[in-house]
Amino acid sequence: MNDARTLFLGEDNAWIFLLECALRTGLMFLFALVLMKMTGKKEVRQFSVLELIVIIGLGSALGDPMIYTDAPLLPSVVAIAMVLLCYWGLNKWTNRAPRLEAFIEGEVTRVLHNGVVDLVALDKEGMSAAEFFGDLRVLHVEHLGQVKSAYVEIDGEVSVFFHADEEVRPGLPLAPEALAEEVPFAVMGDSPGCCARCGSPIQDSKADGLCPQCGHDGWVKAASFKRVA
Numbered sequence: 001m002n003d004a005r006t007l008f009l010g011e012d013n014a015w016i017f018l019l020e021c022a023l024r025t026g027l028m029f030l031f032a033l034v035l036m037k038m039t040g041k042k043e044v045r046q047f048s049v050l051e052l053i054v055i056i057g058l059g060s061a062l063g064d065p066m067i068y069t070d071a072p073l074l075p076s077v078v079a080i081a082m083v084l085l086c087y088w089g090l091n092k093w094t095n096r097a098p099r100l101e102a103f104i105e106g107e108v109t110r111v112l113h114n115g116v117v118d119l120v121a122l123d124k125e126g127m128s129a130a131e132f133f134g135d136l137r138v139l140h141v142e143h144l145g146q147v148k149s150a151y152v153e154i155d156g157e158v159s160v161f162f163h164a165d166e167e168v169r170p171g172l173p174l175a176p177e178a179l180a181e182e183v184p185f186a187v188m189g190d191s192p193g194c195c196a197r198c199g200s201p202i203q204d205s206k207a208d209g210l211c212p213q214c215g216h217d218g219w220v221k222a223a224s225f226k227r228v229a
């Protein structure tokens with residue numbers, strides 16, 4: 001009898017400990033939610049924020065009693081039930097409250113419009129320009145002039161709307177070797193170019209040669225070829 005109690009509840013625990021477990025799990029769930037909100041979307045790719053918390057929570061709640069002799073079963077069962085209850089409850093709630101859903105799961109963000117990167121929006125998504133350019137290369141974007149707009153989706157994936165061929169304009173080339181040829185305004189002169197950081201056209205630059213969008217002084221030759229189907 002005593003052995004069974006140790007197995008299910010733990011040697012030194014009273015039954016009230018199970019209630020404490022439910023409370024602990026609820027608090028840790030909330031803590032995990034705050035933690036997830038503080039990291040960018042990049043970190044939670046493929047999963048929604050809630051799904052990821054469930055996976056992490058269930059992982060340790062299920063795993064610990066399997067291998068630790070001093071981890072009794074019932075607190076884990078309570079924790080698992082509580083994780084699923086929080087998930088189910090928050091899911092129901094967010095389905096009815098779009099603003100809460102937007103807060104927890106995030107929103108789709110436009111990070112590029114008409115060939116110029118919105119560095120502020122990108123930064124809010126926790127994504128660097130280099131990462132973003134890498135994602136665009138995966139989507140076969142050769143230069144930013146080919147892109148009408150780009151978005152960071154809720155799961156952190158980048159999606160793109162392309163310009164029709166006849167609307168492709170000169171834009172920032174995304175090949176790393178082209179980006180590496182960044183030079184200051186004084187060297188570029190008036191030749192067609194783009195800000196190496198955000199893609200703004202050089203002809204919009206101020207008298208001091210700084211990018212009007214991001215204040216950067218590093219320019220590369222614009223590319224203007226059409227997309228290869």
Ligand SMILES: [Zn+2]
Pocket residue numbers: 195196197198199200211212213214215216
């Ligand atoms: Zn710029």
